Amino acid sequence: MTPAARLQAAIEILDTIAAAARGGGAPADAILAEAMRARRYAGSKDRRAIRGHVYDAIRAVRSAPESGRAAMLALVDGDPALTALFDGSSYGPAPIAPGEPRADTGLAAQALVDLFDPLVEDGEGEAMLARAPLDLRANRLKADRDALAALFPDGEPIAGAADGWRLPPETAAVQHPAYTDGFFEVQDAASQYAAAAIEAAPGQAVVDLCAGGGGKTLAIASLTGNDADILACDTNRARLQQLPPRADRAGATRIETRLLNPGQEQAMLADWQGRAARVFVDAPCSGSGTWRRSPELRWRLTPARLDRHLADQAKLLDIGADLVAPGGKILYAVCSIIAREGRAQVDEFLNRHPGWTTDTSCLPAGIGRAAGGGFLLTPAHDGCDGFFLARLTAPC
Numbered sequence: 214m215t216p217a218a219r220l221q222a223a224i225e226i227l228d229t230i231a232a233a234a235r236g237g238g239a240p241a242d243a244i245l246a247e248a249m250r251a252r253r254y255a256g257s258k259d260r261r262a263i264r265g266h267v268y269d270a271i272r273a274v275r276s277a278p279e280s281g282r283a284a285m286l287a288l289v290d291g292d293p294a295l296t297a298l299f300d301g302s303s304y305g306p307a308p309i310a311p312g313e314p315r316a317d318t319g320l321a322a323q324a325l326v327d328l329f330d331p332l333v334e335d336g337e338g339e340a341m342l343a344r345a346p347l348d349l350r351a352n353r354l355k356a357d358r359d360a361l362a363a364l365f366p367d368g369e370p371i372a373g374a375a376d377g378w379r380l381p382p383e384t385a386a387v388q389h390p391a392y393t394d395g396f397f398e399v400q401d402a403a404s405q406y407a408a409a410a411i412e413a414a415p416g417q418a419v420v421d422l423c424a425g426g427g428g429k430t431l432a433i434a435s436l437t438g439n440d441a442d443i444l445a446c447d448t449n450r451a452r453l454q455q456l457p458p459r460a461d462r463a464g465a466t467r468i469e470t471r472l473l474n475p476g477q478e479q480a481m482l483a484d485w486q487g488r489a490a491r492v493f494v495d496a497p498c499s500g501s502g503t504w505r506r507s508p509e510l511r512w513r514l515t516p517a518r519l520d521r522h523l524a525d526q527a528k529l530l531d532i533g534a535d536l537v538a539p540g541g542k543i544l545y546a547v548c549s550i551i552a553r554e555g556r557a558q559v560d561e562f563l564n565r566h567p568g569w570t571t572d573t574s575c576l577p578a579g580i581g582r583a584a585g586g587g588f589l590l591t592p593a594h595d596g597c598d599g600f601f602l603a604r605l606t607a608p609c
């Protein structure tokens with residue numbers, strides 16, 4: 214492919230990504246993978262270049278653009294090499310017309326920025342869109358951080374994460390046989406802090422209410438030495454199905470999975486009511502803390518979608534509260550920096566549940582900032598994904 218043809222391919226793919234973002238369709242990575250499958254003629258250099266153009270535009274443009282071309286045009290000013298590719302050649306993009314509209318660049322639409330937790334400072338935007346490092350978590354059931362240091366010597370320890378080892382973003386860690394052998398998982402530091410913050414102990418009964426593919430379930434199994442009974446739930450079959458093979462690989466043998474039907478969660482968890490020492494509520498959210506990994510998420514968030522997340526979070530917290538034994542704890546977490554998903558959600562929970570309290574410390578020294586009844590982590594401040602977490606204690 215010519216450089217101009219690669220650019221045109223990127224523009225067409227961006228059209229699909231923008232439409233999917235507006236309509237709640239497939240994520241950018243899935244669209245990109247499908248588009249590459251459809252372009253069998255594209256070689257590896259073509260694919261790399263197309264992907265680079267697509268993600269450069271997604272990172273630069275603050276909200277879903279009118280068209281892929283408008284998104285790409287947002288990058289041309291000050292970039293003569295890119296401008297020259299709009300050359301009208303047979304497979305390339307048409308020349309740029311005078312005054313042709315460009316999509317708006319920046320961190321996010323102002324209405325979205327206005328929703329950030331007040332602790333998020335103006336200068337934090339760059340870190341929120343920079344490429345994230347690759348964080349590993351040593352699986353204590355099979356390895357430790359020293360083993361990861363020996364396997365990947367160009368990494369470094371992650372501050373405050375006892376099992377964490379940080380590598381450059383491009384490291385192909387999951388291709389290492391030690392990954393297949395269950396020595397480690399790929400897990401951002403924020404998730405490692407959250408899994409530790411639940412302070413689950415050996416012998417306890419633990420529910421991971423929104424387990425997904427089990428990232429935090431496996432971290433809890435590791436931290437409890439495979440000696441806690443963990444019930445891992447989710448309403449998404451495809452995600453939950455990823456957990457048993459991962460648990461096998463990790464040597465985690467005390468995890469039961471349970472697929473819940475939306476709207477019937479409480480009935481399907483009747484046998485766990487009031488029994489759990491710990492409940493992890495890693496709730497569905499805007500993902501506004503993970504833009505450095507999935508920058509197109511900021512193209513997707515609408516007021517209606519945010520409202521749905523808020524309702525789900527409140528419902529899941531209430532379901533979690535019913536599962537907790539007297540004196541037990543909920544760890545509420547969202548990979549979000551939006552105040553309504555974080556501190557406001559905790560305030561509303563405490564209003565609905567008299568007698569519950571929130572813990573004033575649950576993170577390692579120097580990590581996170583107190584945000585209402587919980588703590589806020591941000592890429593600029595903590596070097597990890599943006600996260601809100603709170604540990605809530607039930608009355609005895």
Ligand SMILES: C[S@@+](CC[C@H](N)C(=O)[O-])C[C@H]1O[C@@H](n2cnc3c(N)ncnc32)[C@H](O)[C@@H]1O
Pocket residue numbers: 404422423424425426427428429430446447448449452473475476478495496497498525529
């Ligand atoms: C942030 S993700 C969880 C990530 C997971 N804990 C991990 O560490 O990989 C939120 C999960 O909540 C699940 N979910 C949404 N509504 C739910 C419900 N009513 N009951 C249980 N899980 C739900 C979603 O399917 C999704 O997998």
